Amino acid sequence: MTELAWIDTTLSAARPQAIGALLRYFRDLDIAEEAFQEACLRALRLWPQNGPPRDPAAWLIFVGRNAAIDVVRRRGKERELPDEAVLSDLDDAEASLAERLDDAHYRDDILRLLFICCHPDLPATQQIPLALRIVSGLSVRQIARAFLVSESAMEQRITRAKSRIAAAGVPFEAPGPIERAERLAVVATMIYLVFNEGYSATGLEAPGRAPLCDEAIRLARLLLRLFPAEPEIMGLTALMLLQHARTAARLDADGAIVLMEDQDRSRWNAKMIAEGLALIDKAIRHLRPGPYQLQAAIAALHARAVRAEDTDWVQIDLLYATLEKIQPSPVVTLNRAVALSKVAGPEAALRLIEPLAPQLSGYFHFFGVKGAFLMQLGRNDEARTAFGRAIALASTPAEAAHIRSHLDRLAHDSAPAGATV
Amino acid sequence: MLYAILCYHSEDVVGSWTKEEDDAVMAKLAVVQEKLVREGRLGPVARLLPTTAATTLRKDREPPLVLDGPFAETKEQLLGFYLIEGESLDAVLDTAKELGKANPGGSYEIRPVGTFFPGPSAGAVAPGQSGEPKP
Secondary structure, eight states: OOHHHHHHHHHHHHHHHHHHHHHHHHOOHHHHHHHHHHHHHHHHHHHHHHOOOSSHHHHHHHHHHHHHHHHHHHHHHHSOOOOTGGGGGGTTTTSOHHHHTOHHHHHHHHHHHHHHHTOTTSOHHHHHHHHHHHTSOOOHHHHHHHHTSOHHHHHHHHHHHHHHHHHHOOOOSOOOHHHHHHHHHHHHHHHHHHHHHHHTOOTTHHHHHHHHHHHHHHHHHHHHHHSTTOHHHHHHHHHHHHHHTTHHHHBOTTSOBOOGGGSOGGGSOHHHHHHHHHHHHHHHTTOOOOHHHHHHHHHHHHHHOSSGGGOOHHHHHHHHHHHHHHSOOHHHHHHHHHHHHHHHOHHHHHHHHGGGTTTTTTOHHHHHHHHHHHHHTTOHHHHHHHHHHHHHHOSSHHHHHHHHHHHHHHHHHHSSTTOOO | OOOOOOOOOOHHHHHHOOHHHHHHHHHHHHHHHHHHHHTTOOOOEEEEOOGGGOEEEEOSSSSOEEEESOOOOTTSOOOOOOOOOOSSHHHHHHHHHHHHHHSOSSEEEEOOEEEEEOOTTHHHHOTTOOSOOOO
16 A cells, blocks of 8 residues: 555544544534644645654544644634633643543544434434544545435535534533433444445445445444444444345346345355354343344344355244344334245235235335235236336336346246246 | 564554455565465464454453453463364353363453465474474
8 A cells, every 4th residue: 555545544544533532622513624634634744754653543633633723713813712611621721642532532522423423403314424424534525426416415415414413512521321322322323324325225326335335334343342342233233244245246237136045145255244243143142132133143144044045044034023023113024024935935924914014005125025925826916916016116227127027927927828936 | 483473453444445455455465475385484374353353251250251342451461372163152252261261360352263374384383383492
């Protein structure tokens, strides 16, 4: 790697910690970001001559803080100074650096930074870009590309999100244990949303969005290093690793979805799978199951199957049943039905999903799965109707194309008299 | 004398490498390793999974304490390591506890190995050589 590339990686790795600490000093996101920016510029100038500092994050915080104090002073001449209470942390600007860079602070700094990005006043469409901009440091252009909107529209979205946060006020006191656990749960949800933005992309969008998956995993690892004994954070990290491991096999050359049973498993990423499995192993020891751990355990059973026919559907069905209990949702039941169809046949599976019809009447996958069960039972006319509904509800051409391939098979199978599956 | 080279680096930085950057580093390392192989000097090489996958067994008490995360006690030093095959974390922890009984005090950090290269010359350099100079 060239020197510049090394500095670049170091700066982005130190970013969450540095901005988190600067936010604690200045209690203003814009000032914290500007301070970090300024510190990075100085790093680019000084590190090539002086060599990299031992603790890059501490260096950036120190330099950024000093730079921003200047900025705050300069601004004071242009407009009113912020409330003194807001800047109370500046009083002891002389306090020793060592004390300032206490590890315990880092933990809550980074959690706070992640947490304000998931402020309940912000819709998910703003939370994710904000986290990618502030915590991950992706450029507005990169984020705009991932979300298929123009750069100016994305700039506006992020600005709007920031002003909402400023208006709502950021919680700066160190959180108590219960509050910390709540923050962690909210942040975990946001990280999984980031992941799914990348993971759910198909077709031409997929390559542009794939980095979101890497970024989500990076954020989860960061969180896990701060909170190493949280089984749900282990579960979340494992879940994303195990899903992301299939990326190379998940989409065909045209970006259409390849079903798991048809994927070339030799293209799954063995290293990500190993890490995911190790994390689940750790999580299970805590005997505190949760939705992420259960989903990760399901993904692990898929990952462990060398061939599709080796999949342990009995275990998967049991895990979905547990997930249904702790996080009841028609979508979970629908997923369980797929496992049940492998264990007990399509008829039992169909019975399981029939009561879901009113709740899932607008859900593409419901009709896709229902059609598949009906097709397996040889109820071809009903299968056609279900597939027709699915195509009408498909949100991407890839989804519609996948259902059409079923319809083609039905047409093909019905041609010879009386043929069933 | 047989030496271990212990690799330290910032996990944040290495974890931020793209696949291309990572592959490039590994390719450059492979060149050096091949040379060592030719010279008959290369033993096993292991690249560990991230510290987030680590578990620590504190064996300075009975029963020993299992903690999530890597070992981070600067008062103690790395004195050696084992490579152990195990079905699950629990199985490896059992082994570690057994070893800990034989040698109480300190800790073991248990970390899954990501990439492992046994090293063709391991047999030539390794057996029974505890670092004593040959007569």
